[in-house]
Amino acid sequence: MLLKDKVVIITGGAGGIGAGISRAMATAGANIAIVDINEESGQALVKELEDTGVKAIFMKKDISIEKSAEEIKEIVVEKFGKIDVLINNAHASRQANFMDTTKEMFELSFHTGFAATTYLMRACYEELKKSKGSVINFASGSAMKGMAKQASYAAAKEAIRGLSRVVANEWAPDGIRVNIISPIAETEGVENWKQDHPEAYQSMVNEIPLQRLGDPQKDIGQVAAFLASDMSSYVTGQTIMVDGGSIQLY
Numbered sequence: 001m002l003l004k005d006k007v008v009i010i011t012g013g014a015g016g017i018g019a020g021i022s023r024a025m026a027t028a029g030a031n032i033a034i035v036d037i038n039e040e041s042g043q044a045l046v047k048e049l050e051d052t053g054v055k056a057i058f059m060k061k062d063i064s065i066e067k068s069a070e071e072i073k074e075i076v077v078e079k080f081g082k083i084d085v086l087i088n089n090a091h092a093s094r095q096a097n098f099m100d101t102t103k104e105m106f107e108l109s110f111h112t113g114f115a116a117t118t119y120l121m122r123a124c125y126e127e128l129k130k131s132k133g134s135v136i137n138f139a140s141g142s143a144m145k146g147m148a149k150q151a152s153y154a155a156a157k158e159a160i161r162g163l164s165r166v167v168a169n170e171w172a173p174d175g176i177r178v179n180i181i182s183p184i185a186e187t188e189g190v191e192n193w194k195q196d197h198p199e200a201y202q203s204m205v206n207e208i209p210l211q212r213l214g215d216p217q218k219d220i221g222q223v224a225a226f227l228a229s230d231m232s233s234y235v236t237g238q239t240i241m242v243d244g245g246s247i248q249l250y
């Protein structure tokens with residue numbers, strides 16, 4: 001019960017890695033506030049989490065809209081009385097060569113990724129200060145490596161990392177920690193892609209030292225639970241690679 005009675009906000013919590021993190025944190029005893037545009041999956045997950053004995057709510061909000069952040073904070077504080085953990089996980093983007101990347105593609109990636117992360121961190125600051133809470137933002141190995149066709153995604157992801165380090169330093173005196181997870185995980189999206197491109201999938205797996213993709217709950221969710229908990233009370237401003245050893249920072 002690493003996170004017993006902690007209150008966690010997670011964006012994109014209805015599917016993929018976000019759903020895995022929601023499950024891992026609920027298993028650790030946290031109450032979960034899921035933010036997503038996918039209401040059906042979000043409501044189904046709330047029911048599943050409540051059946052395990054924790055409290056959970058779903059908020060249908062588009063995080064790229066600035067006023068969503070304040071609304072989310074208000075709802076969570078009214079329902080749970082506090083915020084201990086903010087997880088900025090949701091991020092939408094489209095792939096294209098740099099010269100074909102449109103202004104709209106940059107806007108989609110920066111609004112759902114970078115801007116939404118800033119809106120929610122600002123909206124939750126006072127509550128995180130009271131709880132001496134923790135923020136977890138999301139990076140990507142493809143951005144760190146500069147993978148082709150990822151211009152809008154990579155630019156927003158690396159902006160999130162830069163921002164996270166600055167805020168980790170600014171908020172350290174308040175007792176708020178800010179860390180970043182860079183995952184690789186087998187989500188529903190990856191599963192679908194694997195069906196259509198089995199060879200490409202296999203060659204991707206072959207390049208991962210641990211020779212498999214991560215599990216959203218067991219691999220990514222448990223590291224997120226650790227970063228959200230007092231067990232990591234001396235860790236801030238770090239990018240934690242949860243990618244089977246694909247990128248080894250030094």
Ligand SMILES: NC(=O)c1ccc[n+]([C@@H]2O[C@H](COP(=O)([O-])OP(=O)(O)OC[C@H]3O[C@@H](n4cnc5c(N)ncnc54)[C@H](O)[C@@H]3O)[C@@H](O)[C@H]2O)c1
Pocket residue numbers: 011012013014015016017018035036037038061062063064088089090091092112138139140141142182183184185186187188189
């Ligand atoms: N899956 C991987 O292997 C991988 C690798 C590197 C980085 N990441 C990062 O990890 C995070 C989670 O990835 P994922 O693969 O689970 O993503 P996903 O696309 O499977 O899930 C994202 C969730 O966010 C929601 N969402 C999208 N736009 C939204 C919006 N405007 N407002 C609210 N919710 C919105 C979606 O409905 C979905 O439930 C992302 O930041 C992603 O960039 C994932």
